[in-house]
Amino acid sequence: MHWNVIANNLTYLLVGAYPHGELGGLAMTILMALGGIFGAFWLGLVFGLMRLSKKRWLYLPALAYIEIIRGTPLLMLIFWFYFLAPVLWGRSLPGHQSALISLIIFTSAYIAEIVRAGVLGLPKGQMEAARGTGLSRMRAMRHVILPQALFNMVPSFVNQFVSLTKDTSLAFIIGVNELTKAATQVNNRTMVAPTEIFITIALLYFVICYVLTAFSRRLEKKIMRYQARQR
Amino acid sequence: MGMIEIISLSKWFGDFQVLKDITDTVERGEVLVICGPSGSGKSTLIRCINRLEEYQQGKILIEGLDIHGRDVDVNELRTHIGIVFQQFNLYPHLTVLKNITLAPVKVKGVPKAGAERLALELLERVGIHDQARKYPAELSGGQQQRVAIARALAMKPKVMLFDEPTSALDPEMINEVLNVMKDLARDGMTMLCVTHEMGFAREVADRVIFMDGGIILEEAPPEEFFSKPKHERAQAFLREIL
Numbered sequence: 001m002h003w004n005v006i007a008n009n010l011t012y013l014l015v016g017a018y019p020h021g022e023l024g025g026l027a028m029t030i031l032m033a034l035g036g037i038f039g040a041f042w043l044g045l046v047f048g049l050m051r052l053s054k055k056r057w058l059y060l061p062a063l064a065y066i067e068i069i070r071g072t073p074l075l076m077l078i079f080w081f082y083f084l085a086p087v088l089w090g091r092s093l094p095g096h097q098s099a100l101i102s103l104i105i106f107t108s109a110y111i112a113e114i115v116r117a118g119v120l121g122l123p124k125g126q127m128e129a130a131r132g133t134g135l136s137r138m139r140a141m142r143h144v145i146l147p148q149a150l151f152n153m154v155p156s157f158v159n160q161f162v163s164l165t166k167d168t169s170l171a172f173i174i175g176v177n178e179l180t181k182a183a184t185q186v187n188n189r190t191m192v193a194p195t196e197i198f199i200t201i202a203l204l205y206f207v208i209c210y211v212l213t214a215f216s217r218r219l220e221k222k223i224m225r226y227q228a229r230q231r
Numbered sequence: 232m233g234m235i236e237i238i239s240l241s242k243w244f245g246d247f248q249v250l251k252d253i254t255d256t257v258e259r260g261e262v263l264v265i266c267g268p269s270g271s272g273k274s275t276l277i278r279c280i281n282r283l284e285e286y287q288q289g290k291i292l293i294e295g296l297d298i299h300g301r302d303v304d305v306n307e308l309r310t311h312i313g314i315v316f317q318q319f320n321l322y323p324h325l326t327v328l329k330n331i332t333l334a335p336v337k338v339k340g341v342p343k344a345g346a347e348r349l350a351l352e353l354l355e356r357v358g359i360h361d362q363a364r365k366y367p368a369e370l371s372g373g374q375q376q377r378v379a380i381a382r383a384l385a386m387k388p389k390v391m392l393f394d395e396p397t398s399a400l401d402p403e404m405i406n407e408v409l410n411v412m413k414d415l416a417r418d419g420m421t422m423l424c425v426t427h428e429m430g431f432a433r434e435v436a437d438r439v440i441f442m443d444g445g446i447i448l449e450e451a452p453p454e455e456f457f458s459k460p461k462h463e464r465a466q467a468f469l470r471e472i473l
Contacts, residue, residue: 128283129320129379133334133386134310143333147324 002193006200009186013200016177024177026204032100032178033165033208039104040164041157044111049141051116062112069109075170078102082174096178099171107164114156118149151223158216162209169205179204232295234259234390234421235280240289242275249275250286251445257390257423262416264432264453265425267442268468273425276442277392280423281312293390310338313383317395319375321367321382327354328363331382339386346385353381357411373404377411384415391415393424427472433457441465 006013016024023031050062069077081102086092093101122145130140169180177185183201187194233256242250249272257263265273278284280291282298282305291298298308322330331350335341341349354360357377359370367375376396383391393412397405409431416422416435426432432439432453439456441449441464449462460466 123318123320125316125318125320126322129314129316129322129382130334131306132281132283132309132314132316133382134306134308134338135334136306139337143337144322148322151324 001196002190003196005186005190005193006196009190012186013179013182013204016182022177025182026179026208028096028177029165029168029179029205030208032096032103032168032171032176033161035100036103036107036164036168037161039100040107040111040160043104043108045115047108047112048115048119051112052119066109066112069106070113072106074102074106074167075173077106078170078174081105095174095176096171099168099174099176103164103167103171106167107160110160111157114153114160115149118153118156119145121152122149154219154223155216158212158219162212165209165212166205233257233292234261234294235423236290236292236295237276237280238290238292240276240279240286240291242272242279242284242286242288249445250279253289253445253447255440255447255450257421259421260419261437262420262422262435263424264436264439265423265442266427266432266439266468267448271442272445273442274394277394277423277425278314280390280392281309281314283314306338310334310386311389312392313386313388313390314392314394315376315379315383315396317398319367319372319379319399321375321378323367325366326363327359327365327367327370327378330367330378331385334382335385349385350381353384354378356384356414357381358407371404372400373407376400376404376408380408380411380415390421390423393422393426395425395427397426397428429457429469429473441468443468 013025015027016022018024018027047062047065050058051066053059053062078099082093082095082098085098119141126144126148127140130144131137135143168178171178172180172184175181179201183197187197190197235257237253237255240250240253241248253276265276267273275284279286280293280298293308293311296303321327322333325333328347328350331353332343332346335346335349336343351360351363354363357380359374359377362370362374362378367378370378380396396412397408400408405428409428412422412424412431413435424431424436436453439451439453440447441456441460441462443464449456449460449465451460456465457469460469
């Protein structure tokens, strides 16, 4: 075994050429995951609420968006965006930005459906009670429905966020220097330790996803206590 | 001019007609009890008054104003009409106090301190001022329903609608809710109550309406309705529940 290859290239795997060159490796993976989670949450929330609207001009575009995105492979979306961006913006976006946007768009469609299911899952009486006191639909959503529904959605969100984190590896295909790309680079350069290298990055992916799921488990316990209190 | 005028009201759920040409006038300060078998349209009728249900034909006027008039803001309309539901529908993620202050603060723009003062007064009135910081789930059913009444009253409505307010309660908790309602009735609140609590009807109702199959079959002062109901189906219904 050639574990010394890992030791010699560990910095590169973790942060790329940083601080003397560009940031890459695990750090890039984590940054893309965090940016993706943040962006997908808000965009998904917007589309989910649009989808729930009774107004056609709101829910039809949301429905089309969700259906089209969910029917498209993420990899194709990444390609698409990478080659479409220069046409749309007149200049090409850096690979990591273009991949991040694709990840956000892709995941937001799933988040939107989670939001929709979560809101519909609440008893109808909650909305009626809120509207009955004169709150507008928007305010009822903001103060009564979403605080309850989002809380119940946490496990589904985390599920989606774990997927997103692992899917950052697809950015490799358009040359983004994230963890998978860094690993293949090290592998191509050293030639002798593919097993060690890919075991190492599998472990690294596992660790960040495990952190997410551990966080989710703690939240779920909290939610269960909260729901128990409601009975 | 009546407080609420219902004129030839009809409503369909798909092909099924729930309300058939209902006409009635409720005066200011009147306490109206609506009873009838389940599916008779009584809940639907009162839910039409604050537009929680839409109707296809007829009109409802509140203080002479068509609730479907072009310049009527449905949210503003609802601030004048409090509603209490069978299932309480308190917001489980908010404290009792916040349940009550939410609408006054967000809809009417009442300052938080003022809204809280009013909320505590109302809780005092419904007899549970010591529960203000608790969450709904920590209260009994009867207490929750009293909070729901306080929540509706916090908007200072002109009319209160009660949609089977005691049907989901354990028997020993029914009276604490009815007492609050009686108190409200004696205070001159205009009330429409869908309920089968005949003791309540006898004591404070000005008028009882018996509905079946989407129409008003019988209408009488409570004494008359209970002692000698005219309609056969009203007689059968009273035998059933008394």
